[in-house]
Amino acid sequence: xxxxxxxxxxxxxxxxxxxxxxxxxxxxxxxxxxxxxxxxxxxxxxxxxxxxxxxxxxxxxxxxxxxxxxxxxxxxxxxxxxxxxxxxxxxxxxxxxxxxxxxxxxxxxxxxxxxxxxxxxxxxxxxxxxxxxxxxxxxxxxxxxxxxxxxxxxxxxxxxxxxxxxxxxxxxxxxxxxxxxxxxxxxxxxxxxxxxxxxxxxxxxxxxxxxxxxxxxxxxxxxxxxxxxxxxxxxxxxxxxxxxxxxxxxxxxxxxxxxxxxxxxxxxxxxxxxxxxxxxxxxxxxxxx
Numbered sequence: 001x002x003x004x005x006x007x008x009x010x011x012x013x014x015x016x017x018x019x020x021x022x023x024x025x026x027x028x029x030x031x032x033x034x035x036x037x038x039x040x041x042x043x044x045x046x047x048x049x050x051x052x053x054x055x056x057x058x059x060x061x062x063x064x065x066x067x068x069x070x071x072x073x074x075x076x077x078x079x080x081x082x083x084x085x086x087x088x089x090x091x092x093x094x095x096x097x098x099x100x101x102x103x104x105x106x107x108x109x110x111x112x113x114x115x116x117x118x119x120x121x122x123x124x125x126x127x128x129x130x131x132x133x134x135x136x137x138x139x140x141x142x143x144x145x146x147x148x149x150x151x152x153x154x155x156x157x158x159x160x161x162x163x164x165x166x167x168x169x170x171x172x173x174x175x176x177x178x179x180x181x182x183x184x185x186x187x188x189x190x191x192x193x194x195x196x197x198x199x200x201x202x203x204x205x206x207x208x209x210x211x212x213x214x215x216x217x218x219x220x221x222x223x224x225x226x227x228x229x230x231x232x233x234x235x236x237x238x239x240x241x242x243x244x245x246x247x248x249x250x251x252x253x254x255x256x257x258x259x260x261x262x263x264x265x266x267x268x269x270x271x272x273x274x275x276x277x278x279x280x281x282x283x284x285x286x287x288x289x
Contacts, residue, residue, distance in 0.1 A: 004263045004274060006202060006216035012246050012256035021048075023075035024068070028246055028254045032193060035072050037065045040094040041250055043195055044076055045168055052079040056167050057086045058186065058195055059250065060099035069102065084167040087159075088112040089197030089250065090180040091119035092126065092225055096150045103155050110155045111166055113175060116182025117158075122151030126180070129224040145225075159184065176239065178232025179221035185239060192245035198222060199235045200267060200275075202252030216253055218263035220275025233271040240268035 012028045025033035025044060034043045040062055046055025055077050061069055073081030085108050089095060099120075103110055110120065118124035126147040157166075165171040165186060176185045176199040186195040198221045221232055243261055248254040255263075267274055 003204065004218040004266050004270075006218055006255055006263055007259055008216070010216070010255045010257055010259040010263075012248070012254035012260075021076075023048075024072045025076055026254065028248060028256075029191060029193060032195075032248065033076065034248050034254065035068065037061045037068055039251060041248065041252075042069055043248060044073065045171075045195075046077060046083075048076055050077050052077070052082040053084045055083050056165075057083045057102070059089055059095040059197070060086060060097060060102060062094050062097040064097065066098040066101045066105075069098065082106045083108055085109045085111055087165060087168070087173075087186070088116065088120065089185065089195070090183040091116050091149065092180065092198070093145055093147070095197075095250065096120070100150050100152055103152050108155070109157050109166070110152050111157050111159050113173075113182035113184050114158045115177070116180060116184075117156060119149045119180070119182075120151075120156055121153035122149050125149055126225070127227055174238065176235035178228045178230070178235050179226045181228075183235070185235075187242060187244075192243065194239060194242065194244035194247045196239060196247055196249045198225075198250040199232070199239060200264070201249040202247070202255050216255065218260075218267045219252070220267065220271065222251070223275075223277050229276045232275070233268075236264075236271055236275070237268045240264045 013026050018026050025035045027033040031047045032045055034041045042061045043058035044055060045058060070081055086103060088110060112120055119126060128147055129145055159173050163172045165173050170190055171186050171188050173184045174187055176183050179198045183197055183199060185197055185199050201219050202216055204217060204219055226232055246256040247260060
């Protein structure tokens, strides 16, 4: 497949400031930072030194990452590093790895789209991964990835119907299905910051090399776990239409500016060519306009 490269000049990170801050996060604006945990990102929304209960964790990493999330939260926000809540973009294993652990430890609510609840309340597993797509080692290994649901039913709440985000003033959630039925992205109009989850990503997640090195490219959702390509395309086109200034995704480095937007527009327009695998086991590719 022809991919869409992202130049280093589109990088949204501030390496020296991150080193000076020494909280093991990459800050993209004053109140949004993220930490890469192996192959996935977790996002911290809140100002530095905000204190307990004054920030939000978006997604919950891979299994075994609780210590890394705790330490970054304490260093960035102070106190015991406890958020007001956890917001889930979706429930795949690399986004819910320590959700049960941290939710129970912090005693905080978990918010997700209603269509994602079955994968977060223990009642339904995701379809198995498709190793035939993407052409990389991670894709071939994907049948080994867990698909069983976590169970945070006692803490789980629907996102508000008015599209506001609890404890995140000015933010809105956007339903961006395709990668999963209840996938969401988060948007702040004021500074045009987009937390895209896996609706699109900025590296080739099917490749171990790209996932480790964070080789930047504008990429559709991870192929091996995406069953509904028609909805995925509609979601990418909706996000591109927002014309974001800064994007942080579930996989890959945060990106910004006109070169990022040009790449996102190209992905939206050429989605079938660039993002959809030529052979896939599940789902239906529709709206091939």
